[in-house]
Amino acid sequence: MTTHTNKGRAVITGASSGVGAVYANRLANRGYDLILVARNREKLGQVSAAITEGTGRKVDIIQADLTVPSELRALEEKLASDESISMLVNNAGSGATKSLVDSAADELEAVITLNVTVLTRLTRAIAPAFVKRGNGAIINISSITALAPELLNGSYGGSKAYVLAFTQSLHKELSAKGVTVQAVLPGAIRTAFWDNAGLPVKHLPSEIVMDVEPLVDAALAGLDQGELVTIPSLPEPADWRRFEEARAALGPNLSHVKPAARYRVAT
């Protein structure tokens, strides 16, 4: 489907492959011009050429390693100053599958830098502009490991739990100001992510692995339905509602003047 409505420009990080490349295709079809960001210029060029040919939309490429501070700052400045940008998809991310004790500290830090620090800084760069305009959307790609951190490396699951919590907090701060935010929690998706994380996807049970196109289509359907949190595989939305209700029920008892009775020191 090609639409000729211009919805402004969507910035997609990690758009050279996998989830980001499919977001690029789908958002172009929805009428967005695009700014695609990743390290691999050749792959970005291929994604861009296919979209331009298929949709006629304008696609710009920014080759950047977002873990390099100067390259991250340049994108932050673009986000803060380019008034044509109406959406940010914080998708660039990397994984880790080895146990903590088998991982190098630098590997763990690299995951946290890209999945947490980069996502936070880019969001901080665009949010004031969206608030000023009373309009804009921020899509943050989390993971089901945010809810099931025992599945993979704890730095990865922890980084994605951060993305979920950050997005929930952003929603509270920004929704009344016209800014839409969404956290997407994919399960296992058939992309290069798994090879790069050291566990080729062919080693996973095929019944838990989703193709990338249905994942992105489901995530965008969730966005259209106004969801703050989209879990594409989850059959029953009531299960997530119950989880959130249980969390909310803890609220009134999370901060008191005295410890709970079971922790009081006998005097």
Ligand code: NAP
């Ligand atoms: P992917 O195909 O490996 O995509 C990762 C993207 O991030 C690539 O475009 C990569 O491009 C880019 N990237 C990596 N490091 C970068 C850096 N330092 N600077 C800029 N761009 C960088 O994997 P994917 O599955 O599509 O992953 C996309 C998102 O989905 C990630 O946040 C991941 O955590 C999340 N996710 C994936 C799964 C899954 O099972 N695949 C499940 C849940 C969540 P370059 O190499 O060209 O830089």
